[in-house]
Amino acid sequence: MSLVTFHEVVKKYDTVPSVNHLSLAIGAGEIFGLLGPNGAGKSTSIHMLAGLLDIDGGDIKVDGYSVRSHALEVKKRIGLVPQELAIYDSLSAAENVTFFARLYGLRGRLLRERVSEALEFVGLQDKAGSKPSTFSGGMKRRLNIACAIMHQPKLIIMDEPTVGIDPQSRNHILESVRTLNKLGSTIIYTSHYMEEVEAICTRVGIMDRGKLIVSGTKEELRRQIGSEEKLVLEVDRTDPAASAEIRQHPRIKSFTELEANSFEAVLDESATALQDLLFILQKHQVGLRKLTRVEQDLETLFLQLTGRTLRDRTS
CATH class of the missing domain: 3.30.70.100 (Alpha-Beta Plaits)
Known part of the structure; x- marks a missing residue:
């Protein structure tokens, strides 16, 4: 059963399509890796899914609710871990998570429990009273995740969650993704590190120039392109x-x-x-x-399909 569906989704800047009639279904319980070089349209697609950008054509549904007509219902079901950190240096770790929890309507005892659980989950419970300005890059990334999961969303979107962090924090985040998935959350995961996608994703979609060019398991991708x-x-x-x-x-x-x-x-x-x-x-x-x-690894398949490497910074 699909939890997320993109149906002929279009997003244009001026007259140039950034996302060009994208159709994609992501099943409940998947860890879905969304790949593409910069300029492929994957971040734009994620931002439309999260309600941060308007959709110019088509529709996106989450758990049966349309992003265009039931945006609030969709947002209740989503936890977003953005590529750029969305935390406040002037607030403590616990205050950061509390701030976002209140936006989702959590109050009282449940609020306190969820804040404590989220910080414990990312290994920052002992830093609850500390401010992010004293944290390493990896700790900030983990706090970013805590702020996105405290309401126990059905869908968690992780957009480049391990950029610029140390190997220990990267491993902690990857293990957290697996655990969140086992606890029932569907994950959409983007990364420029192909080894991460190979390690944790159950299915992969590759975008290029605004279109989904192929999707499936690693084995299915190999069969589709001929080998x-x-x-x-x-x-x-x-x-x-x-x-x-x-x-x-x-x-x-x-x-x-x-x-x-x-x-x-x-x-x-x-x-x-x-x-x-x-x-x-x-x-x-x-x-x-x-x-x-x-x-053949995913990097080889990606290069054959797009003519570019995943870390290619050109659009």
Whole structure:
């Protein structure tokens, strides 16, 4: 069952579409990774979902409620962890969480309990009375999360939550995402760190130039784009003639020396490419010691689909 649906959503700046007829469904209970280079439209999409930007066309629904016609009902169900910190240095950690909890209507004993639970969850209960101006970057990021989850939202949007923090805080945040998901929250997660997405997301959508170009599990993405095969070969000796013939083969896209007697080969998806490579080695009396298939990671898939790396800062 879908908790979030984008239906033909459009957002334009002047006459240029930043989001161009985006349709996407995110199921309840997912950790959904939304990826794209800068300028792809993912932050704009998130801001429309959260009610921070008006929608120019189409609609977004959360738990059956339209962002356009029932904005307040949608906001009650969302916790937003923005890329830019949304905390107040003049308030203590507990006062920050209390401020946002009151915006969601929490009062009295329930308010105090939720503030305490949120700070404990992010590991800042012992800093409840301290001001964020004394915190490290990682601690500020964790307080940002506490302010977004104290009302126990159905949907949590995390927009680049680990930018510029130390590895220990990053690991704490990633584990927090897993725990929040196990407790029942659906997560939308954006990041420029592909290893984070690989580690925690159950499904991935890739945007480019305002459109969703593919979505699915990692395995489904690989099947949708058709796959090159990457191999690492260890041989008993090198032979320039064998290497030259392999590089000229039409089904072998690259053949690169990694170190002495070790090569990386990228083959097309034809059934005979590997057979041909092995035949060339045998013809030149080059013995194969070891053959290892290298699984394609999301970074490779992303580059094939967009022609850019995830950390590409151009639009």
